[in-house]
Amino acid sequence: MTKNEYKTILSKYIPDKAVEDVYSLIIKNRVYLLIARERKTKHGDFRPALNGKQARISVNHNLNPYAFLITFLHELAHQLTWNKFKNKVKPHGVEWKNSFNDLLQPFFDNESFPGDVVKNLRKNSNELYYSTTADTNLARVLKQYDQENGLVLLETLPIESKFILPNGTKYIKLNKRRKNYLCVNLNNNRQYVFNPLAEVYFLDEK
Numbered sequence: 001m002t003k004n005e006y007k008t009i010l011s012k013y014i015p016d017k018a019v020e021d022v023y024s025l026i027i028k029n030r031v032y033l034l035i036a037r038e039r040k041t042k043h044g045d046f047r048p049a050l051n052g053k054q055a056r057i058s059v060n061h062n063l064n065p066y067a068f069l070i071t072f073l074h075e076l077a078h079q080l081t082w083n084k085f086k087n088k089v090k091p092h093g094v095e096w097k098n099s100f101n102d103l104l105q106p107f108f109d110n111e112s113f114p115g116d117v118v119k120n121l122r123k124n125s126n127e128l129y130y131s132t133t134a135d136t137n138l139a140r141v142l143k144q145y146d147q148e149n150g151l152v153l154l155e156t157l158p159i160e161s162k163f164i165l166p167n168g169t170k171y172i173k174l175n176k177r178r179k180n181y182l183c184v185n186l187n188n189n190r191q192y193v194f195n196p197l198a199e200v201y202f203l204d205e206k
């Protein structure tokens, strides 16, 4: 693949302003980047070079450009930390955090991210990181940049709203229990617990 072909592919997944620097990082660090199918449990991962296999970073194909870039840098920070310390340090310890912050800085400088994303990254990068399961402000802000598909976050619906899941099951939203919402399945009347960031369709029927 030529340099320009590689950059054209990258530009489908990350913000335009980031393409040049991400390409340089990939070449400089000999990154083997796999653009992966959607995995519900994670946005990406890093596999070190083991048993004769090359080190590899994977990122889910369906993330929005900012989430993709953050996930790529998150995993690249794992690769750089691994190269230096192997498994002698914690996966998201201070060495990884320093590396992640260093990697993010040029993308703040060239304005690859919108202001609200930068604000949350700066605030949070010392203590937490972006993951599919974390209920964080950063996750909320990033979700706003997902393509419009009619889905809304469960937490934004009023109590007693009816909603429908992408698989067609109907529910009614009840109260919060700890961090989650209790909801009743309208087919079988059973109660289920939902993450506040679950993506649902609002069902506007009385």
Ligand SMILES: [Zn+2]
Binding pocket: 074, 078, 091, 092
């Ligand atoms: Zn990680």
